[in-house]
Amino acid sequence: AQSVSQHNHHVILSEAASLELGCNYSYGGTVNLFWYVQYPGQHLQLLLKYFSGDPLVKGIKGFEAEFIKSKFSFNLRKPSVQWSDTAEYFCAVIAYNQGGKLIFGQGTELSVKP
Amino acid sequence: ETGVTQTPRHLVMGMTNKKSLKCEQHLGHNAMYWYKQSAKKPLELMFVYSLEERVENNSVPSRFSPECPNSSHLFLHLHTLQPEDSALYLCASSQFSGLATEAFFGQGTRLTVV
Numbered sequence: 442a443q444s445v446s447q448h449n450h451h452v453i454l455s456e457a458a459s460l461e462l463g464c465n466y467s468y469g470g471t472v473n474l475f476w477y478v479q480y481p482g483q484h485l486q487l488l489l490k491y492f493s494g495d496p497l498v499k500g501i502k503g504f505e506a507e508f509i510k511s512k513f514s515f516n517l518r519k520p521s522v523q524w525s526d527t528a529e530y531f532c533a534v535i536a537y538n539q540g541g542k543l544i545f546g547q548g549t550e551l552s553v554k555p
Numbered sequence: 556e557t558g559v560t561q562t563p564r565h566l567v568m569g570m571t572n573k574k575s576l577k578c579e580q581h582l583g584h585n586a587m588y589w590y591k592q593s594a595k596k597p598l599e600l601m602f603v604y605s606l607e608e609r610v611e612n613n614s615v616p617s618r619f620s621p622e623c624p625n626s627s628h629l630f631l632h633l634h635t636l637q638p639e640d641s642a643l644y645l646c647a648s649s650q651f652s653g654l655a656t657e658a659f660f661g662q663g664t665r666l667t668v669v
Contacts, residue, residue, distance in 0.1 A: 445597070473654055484557055485645065485660040492655050531598065541653030542611060543588070545598040 445534050447546035454522055455554050462517040462549050464532030471537040474515040476506055479548075480528045488530075491515065502526070524555045558582040561646050561661035568636065569669055576631040576664045578646030584659075586652035587629040589621060592643040592663065604629060605652040636668045 448463035466472065476488040489500025496508040506517045515532060532546040559580045568574050580587065589601040603611035604623040618640075620632040629646055643665050647658040 450595075471654065473656075475657070477660075484559075484662040485647075486557075487657055487659075490657060533598075535654055535656075537654055540611070542600055542603065543647075543658055544600070545590075547595065547597040 445532055445544050445546040447530075447532050447549050449549045450547070451550045451552070453552045453554065456524055457521045458553075460517070460519040460522045460526070460551070462530055462532075462551070464515045464517065464546060466513050466515070466532075466534045466536070466544075468513075468534060468536035468539060473535040474506070474508055475533040475535075475543075476500065476504070476515075476517050477531045477533060477545075478528045479531065485531065488517070522551075522553050524553045527551060527553045557659045557661065559646055559648055559659050559661035561644075561664050563664060564662065565665045565667075567667045567669060568633065570636060570638070572636075573632070573634040575633065576644055576646075576666075578629040578631075578661055580627055580629075580646075580648040580659070582648055582659060584648040584650050585626055586649045586656070587623060587626075588647040588649075588658065589629065589631050590645040590647065592645055598645065602631075603652055610652060633666075636666075638668050641666055641668045 445466045474491040477485045478488050479485050489498050491498045491508045499505045529548045529550050531548045562577045586605045591599045601615045602621045607623045622630040643663040645663045646661045649656040649658045
């Protein structure tokens with residue numbers, strides 16, 4: 442079945458470590474790509490999005506993601522994480538051939554140790 | 556504050572009860588959504604409304620019944636639920652449904668079915 446896959450369920454890092462969270466999708470054609478973050482007890486917030494243009498997208502709080510069309514990937518990166526980045530991260534895709542629905546991956550829980 | 560408000564925040568109901576979840580958006584958006592968030596699973600899209608018309612019903616059991624009386628309000632009516640329906644129910648809205656649009660989420664209603 443077509444889907445959005447996040448490779449890591451739980452990632453544990455120390456402060457100042459670099460972060461890369463993987464996201465792959467299986468939809469062909471035109472896609473929009475998103476990373477959302479859910480801090481403990483809070484609502485889902487948009488970190489960054491890709492609609493078109495430069496495949497390297499910069500978001501809030503120092504996060505960035507790179508769209509690699511040939512790999513069907515949209516990995517999230519941050520060069521130096523902070524304790525406050527502890528949260529759950531969700532990759533999501535809108536695919537034109539899926540009727541424009543926003544489809545989510547299963548999420549990656551990030552724990553940053555101070 | 557995202558501009559999407561859900562009430563109640565927490566709800567405990569018996570399997571024979573009838574209750575309703577409410578969502579209100581103050582963003583002037585034309586599309587609204589219900590998602591179900593269960594532990595360790597991707598967010599599941601349940602319903603999509605665009606301009607107050609239901610455009611997506613993602614094989615959701617009939618014990619969940621949505622209602623969209625206007626573009627600012629969305630309800631999810633619940634009756635004869637099962638314990639496995641316990642989850643976080645998220646409402647979202649976007650300018651329109653489909654590509655090139657960003658979804659804004661409410662904080663969710665934590666539902667427990669006993």
